[in-house]
Amino acid sequence: MRQVHTDSGGIYGSPRVHAVLKREGVHVGRKRVERLMRQAGLAGNSGVVEGHVNRIKMLKRKMFGRAGFDLLRKRVLLAP
Numbered sequence: 593m594r595q596v597h598t599d600s601g602g603i604y605g606s607p608r609v610h611a612v613l614k615r616e617g618v619h620v621g622r623k624r625v626e627r628l629m630r631q632a633g634l635a636g637n638s639g640v641v642e643g644h645v646n647r648i649k650m651l652k653r654k655m656f657g658r659a660g661f662d663l664l665r666k667r668v669l670l671a672p
Contacts, residue, residue: 593625597634605629605636 596612597604604612606626613620629635 593628594632594634597629602634603637608636 593609593613596609600608606622606629609629610620610622610625613625
């Protein structure tokens, strides 16, 4: 489990680690993987992806007029 997490560069969380273990023929439950990863201090990291997705959502809202005036003012008028 620790090796799979390390091989992913620390990005894989418990669902992906569980999927890799299952694919490799290791019979272990998803909740057990979650618990053991939590106890070992291992956590997935998708911060860069999440930030990019949120930025795209905000741009789409601006483009289609669904953003509130406060968000537009903050992002457009007050942007550096």
